[in-house]
Structure formats: C-alpha cells, structure tokens
Amino acid sequence: MAADGGFATVSTGYHRLLLDTLVALEAIRRHCGRPALAAPIPGRAAAAAVWLGRVMAPGGALPALGHQDSSVVADLGAHGPGDARGSVERGLRLFAGVSATAQEAGCDWLGLGPAPALPRPAAWTAAGTRGWEVSAARGLLRAGPLRFRPGQADLLHFELWDGDAPLLTDGGTGAYNPPQGSRWWLEYFPSQAAHNAIQFDGQEPMPRLGRFLFGSWPRVAPQPQGAMATDRFGRSHRRQIRAEGRHWLVTDLVEGKFDRAVLRWRLGPGDWAMRPDGVAGRARLRISADAPLTLRLERGWHSPAYGQVQPCRVLAAEAEAPLRCLVTRILLPPFEDGPEAPCRSTSC
Incomplete structure (x- = not known):
C-alpha cells in the first residue's frame, strides 16, 4: 500500500x-x-x-x-x-x-x-491511478508510475461513470481457467483491445511472458491533468482529461513511427446509435482529429463478473499517419440544447 x-x-x-x-x-x-x-x-x-x-x-x-x-x-x-x-x-x-x-x-x-x-475532491492522484468527480460523474485513469508488474495492457485506460451508470468501461477478466472452448478469454481480456486506449498498427504494447506477466513495460510519467506512456517501439501516447460540469474532454496526443492508430471506447450497457462524428445513447461521444477518421461500432466482449462473458459495443476511431491529436467530447445528460450542444472546452 x-x-x-x-x-x-x-x-x-x-x-x-x-x-x-x-x-x-x-x-x-x-x-x-x-x-x-x-x-x-x-x-x-x-x-x-x-x-x-x-x-x-x-x-x-x-x-x-x-x-x-x-x-x-x-x-x-x-x-x-x-x-x-x-x-x-x-x-x-x-x-x-x-x-x-x-x-x-x-x-x-x-x-x-x-x-x-x-x-x-474534484480531482485526486494515487499510485497507479488518477481520478475526477464532477457533477455526479466519476472518471478514472490508469496511470503510473509502474512499481509492480501490470497484469493487463490497461495503461492510460480511462473510464467514466455517471452515478451508477457505467458509460466507458473496462473489459474485466473472464476467468483464470476458462471453460472448454473459451481459452480465448485468456488472450482477449488482458489485451489492449479490452481497454479504452489507443492501439498502434494492431500490435500489443507489451509482449506476453506468462499468464499474468508482461515484458518491456512502457515508460509511464505523470502529466498535467493526465499521464503519458511510451512503448517499446518508441511510440508515445499522452492523455489529458478535463471536466467542465456535465461535459468531459479527453485529449489524446500521439508521437512516433506508426502507420495507423485505433482509439477504442468500450460503451456501457444501453442502446447506442452511430452518428457521423461518434455515438449517442446514455451519453453523446463526439470524436475529432487532425487526420481523416473512420468511425465504426465493433463487437467486443465484457466480463461483468468472474466466469461470465457477454457481448458489448465498442466505438472505434481509426486514422492513418500522419496523426498527432484526437479529441473525444463526452456530453452527459441532460444535454444542453439537445445532444448536438458544443463542448465549451478547447481542443488541441
């Protein structure tokens, strides 16, 4: 502790x-x-x-x-x-x-x-995490420093809850000894795709050395309003969080050599519908970038309890290099002037 x-x-x-x-x-x-x-x-x-x-x-x-x-x-x-x-x-x-x-x-x-x-408090910091609580919503960022082995590829994972409602969530665990035909749980749930993060070129940020052990840990450092991670390939991801009332802003800055990057937001339970710039449901997510974006809803998997796995929806935003910045605006209900109301924060 x-x-x-x-x-x-x-x-x-x-x-x-x-x-x-x-x-x-x-x-x-x-x-x-x-x-x-x-x-x-x-x-x-x-x-x-x-x-x-x-x-x-x-x-x-x-x-x-x-x-x-x-x-x-x-x-x-x-x-x-x-x-x-x-x-x-x-x-x-x-x-x-x-x-x-x-x-x-x-x-x-x-x-x-x-x-x-x-x-x-509206914002707090602890070893390995940072948190925010504003207007009944709570945000949690998996930060650093890394003083103990990471068991999942969850660095810079961010999730958001509105009261008791999970809006952006972690995939969970599945099981340590899955039933017959479900061995894929062991690969999927610790992976980066099971977290709200950016994946470069479809690669995992850390090589798997064992069921609970990764090698080549990213270098993680605190940043104003967030954290930064640099992987074994020299690619860096800096994530900043800002909350203004019922509006949240997630700014992701990336650097290094890569061909494409995918930002994933794992959506909580409920009905979600695609929009030209994101999704609408229990919240409104709007994603922009300094490069052309392809947005899609993917099928993912969620483990609500040990030994239980069920499908979920994942919003994926993909862009090819050169890419430097992605901005996700999250509007929580009640929406001001409808779901298209602009966020008052500035982007990168």
Whole structure:
C-alpha cells in the first residue's frame, strides 16, 4: 500500500480484498484488546479505504480495473461480490473516521457509530491511478508510475461513470481457467483491445511472458491533468482529461513511427446509435482529429463478473499517419440544447 491509497496490484477487486483483510484484522485486534497496529499501517489502510470509496459507484459497483476474481472476505453485511459498500464503509469508519453511507449492517454488528462524510475532491492522484468527480460523474485513469508488474495492457485506460451508470468501461477478466472452448478469454481480456486506449498498427504494447506477466513495460510519467506512456517501439501516447460540469474532454496526443492508430471506447450497457462524428445513447461521444477518421461500432466482449462473458459495443476511431491529436467530447445528460450542444472546452 502506498501512502496515497494506491495498491501495488492495481485492481479494484484485489484492493477490496486487501481492505477486507485489514478490516478483519483490526476488528479482531480491538475485540481482543491488543496493541494498535504499528505505523504506517493504520494511515495507509485509511488511505486505501478512501481510494476505494472514491472509485465506487453510489450503489456499490466498482470499475473492473485490473484482474478480478469476485473474492469476498468477511462480508458482514452480506452485500455480495457486486456491492462493495460494506467493505468501503467498514474500512472508512475503522481507519479513516469518515463515512460514505448512512447505515451498514456490518458496521452495526461491529458497533461502529456514525462518522463525518467522506471528502470528495474534484480531482485526486494515487499510485497507479488518477481520478475526477464532477457533477455526479466519476472518471478514472490508469496511470503510473509502474512499481509492480501490470497484469493487463490497461495503461492510460480511462473510464467514466455517471452515478451508477457505467458509460466507458473496462473489459474485466473472464476467468483464470476458462471453460472448454473459451481459452480465448485468456488472450482477449488482458489485451489492449479490452481497454479504452489507443492501439498502434494492431500490435500489443507489451509482449506476453506468462499468464499474468508482461515484458518491456512502457515508460509511464505523470502529466498535467493526465499521464503519458511510451512503448517499446518508441511510440508515445499522452492523455489529458478535463471536466467542465456535465461535459468531459479527453485529449489524446500521439508521437512516433506508426502507420495507423485505433482509439477504442468500450460503451456501457444501453442502446447506442452511430452518428457521423461518434455515438449517442446514455451519453453523446463526439470524436475529432487532425487526420481523416473512420468511425465504426465493433463487437467486443465484457466480463461483468468472474466466469461470465457477454457481448458489448465498442466505438472505434481509426486514422492513418500522419496523426498527432484526437479529441473525444463526452456530453452527459441532460444535454444542453439537445445532444448536438458544443463542448465549451478547447481542443488541441
């Protein structure tokens, strides 16, 4: 655990498992009257609880960032693997002295009383991620630095939730030991195509060395409002995020030698319809670039829970070199002056 709440394994599922384990340890320690945990464990446990509370949807769902296996430990409130509110609330009250919800059965069972509300800054940074929360929408960027092996090709992956509704999502995991006929899960879900990122020339940014191990990690560096990654071929991708009320702007700047690049946005559940410049559905996505673009809806795959896989829609924007900049404008409802209202942000 890092002092800012980041976890070496950048995974919301294993982050929850870590927090559940620490909560069980702390609850037993208090019950038995044993000495307090030595520094810096309590402070880092508090930061880990705050991190999970900031990425969690109001109804308890978590983004499927990193590997997921639906593990649940000491689920005192019987919320189940799809609802992390109990895990977050017990961690926040025990370690941070704050609260994300008014009542939780596990906290009642442990005798944990009410606490002040969890602070929710408009932007925050932690080891491996950056986040934003503006006008009930939350954005999450998979950033760096890389202090632990990446388990998926998800660097600079960005996802966006509007309340409990996932708009731009991670593909998930599938399973570590898929059923007969589904071995392709092992290749697909860790790949770049299963994330909201830019792929150059159809190549993976990292060579696969094992089921959970990649080689030739990209160099990742923080940037104002985002992050930058440079792959083994010397191709760089700089992603910047800006939120203005219910309008979000994602600016992608690319450099290096490549013939073509594909930007993918994995769309959340719901009806999505193509438009000349993007898609319309639960949100309006409009993509522009400094080179001619080909836009299409692809069939992708999504793993909503461990061992489950279902089809999803993916908006792909493809351009040939020379290409320097792509801009995605995301308008969330209620749309101002209809879905064609312009974003007030500037492009590259």
